[in-house]
Amino acid sequence: MTSSAARTALDLTADLPVAGLEDCYRDLHRHPELSLREHRTAGKLAEQLRKAGYETAEGVGGTGVVGVLRNGDGPTVLLRADMDALPVAEETGLPYASEVPGVMHACGHDLHVAWLAGAAGALAAGRDAWSGTLLMVGQPAEETGQGAQAMVTDGLYERFPRPDVLLGQHAAPGPAGLYAHSPGLILSASTDVDIVVHGQGGHGSRPESTVDPVVTAAYLVTRLQTVVSREVAPRDSAVLTVGRIEAGTRHNVIPSEARIALNLRTQSMAVRDRMIAAIRRIAAGECLAAGCPREPEVIVGADFPATVNDAGTDRRVAAVHGEVFGTGAVFDPGPAMGSEDFPHLAPDGVPYAYWFVTSTPADVWEAAPGADLMEKFTAVPSNHSPRFAPDTSTLVPGVRTLVSGALAHLAVA
Template structure:
């Protein structure tokens, strides 16, 4: 028997204005904006929320948007979409590709905003079927890990209703039409670390008079790869990526310093602390071995917390998704090494469910080499790729996932 939430969700989304949603999505995709500069995107979302009857506020935490719809007694449910784009030059060749050189919605946040706008309109139009309060959040700066915390610090839960539960979703690669739910840990913690290696500069013809920080940095990059392979247990998951190495100005000048930026992904605080300690030790050891005049500077930067779903909340949302889309479409992909700042919105330990919506066009998926899901996932355009192009067929389903998830948490009213 289909639950009331599933039946209502199907009713409220039966006649979604898909062409209008497609136009909205294409417009957002053409005009990407970087973290904390999402002024146009925020304005477009706010306009849709106001039109749908929400009490709408802009400028929360910088460029954040909130929409509140009070509809009688019942739970307060937060629905969130992140809004920022990336410094990526788009190479999709789409007719609605980014018109801003060097910027692209390469992570699907334009799709998330469209889903939220569509869900807002459907839930407002069907308010006679549910009771409670909706708090819709257009969040800036997810990519930098700053946006959610800034909104909370700006009084998100003092100025607006404090939610009883939070819901969020993300577009990911995979054949369009699957919904990934994992009770408990679903996304990992992420930590950025900068290392400055201090050498002694000199002329390229007389290396014996210098201490070359470039050579030391190269040894350090190589040695850091042993942190995961030799200092993290085989049953624990961790990733260490050196994403940037900078040094020097001319081919014949030995520079005085070299800079390394790396990223650590872990699924527990214990492994994170162990890896940071190992990075500090290895950096100090390599610099000492090279005779550097000073110890390296190791700076721990921005961090994303792990995303850990409340098991019961996730179970309820997954169950309604299975009813709406079919049991075969809902799967448990297990924890991923990607990271999110969504948990910052759960200030004080609020329960939440966060899930994935696969969005690779079927023709792209079918043409990808490989026989199974893991093999194909390694070859289709992924999030942050200049070729990342979600299938527009996911627009209506992505609205339904939010609507049905919200209805599973809100009070039910008789139509």
């Protein structure tokens, strides 16, 4: 038997303005904006919310947007979309490709904004079928981990209703038409670490008079690969990535310092702390062995929390998604190593659910090499790829996931 939430969601999304959703998405894709610079994107979302009848505020936490629709007694449900793009040069060849050099929506946040605008419109138009309060949040700067906290610090829950539940979703690679739920840990914590190696610079013709930080950094990069393989238990998932190494100015100049930028992905604070301790020890040891004049600097930087769904909330949303799309469309992939700042939006003790909407076009998926789903999954363009291009056929389903998730918590007639 189909629940009233599922039936109502299907009714409210039966006549979505598909052409308008596509125009909105393509416009956003053409005009990507980097973190905390999402002025045009925020304006477009705010315009859609006002048109649908929401009390709308802009500039929350910098460039954040909040829309409120009060519709009688009932829970307050927050729906969130992140808005920022990435410093990636687009290689999709799409007719609506980015017009901003070196910047693209390589993570699907343009799709997220279009989904949120569509859901806001559908729920407002069908307000006779439910009661409660909707809080629509267009969040800036997810990619840098700044936006959610900035909105909270700017008084998100003092200026607007405090939610009883938070819901969020993300475009992901995979054959379009699947909805990934995990009732618990779904995304890992992320930690940036910078290492500064101090050497003694000099002329390239006289290396014996220097302490070369480039050579020391090279040893460090190699040695750091043993942190996960030799210091983290096989039962604990962890990733250490060297994302950047910088040193020097000229071919024949041995520099005075080298900088290494690391990113850690962990699923527990204990593993994170163990990895940071290992990084400090290895950096100090390599610099001592090289005769560096100073100890290295190890700086722990930006942090993303682990995203841990409230099990009951996630199961509730997954159940209604199964009713709307078919039980075979909903699956549990287990936790991923990606990270999100969405949990920063959740006040203490308030439950949330976060899920994925697969979005790889059918022709791209079919052409990908591999005999099974996981082999193909690793072969298709992923988030942050210059070739990441979600299928526009996911526009309507992505609206339905948000609408049905909200209705699973609102009072439905």
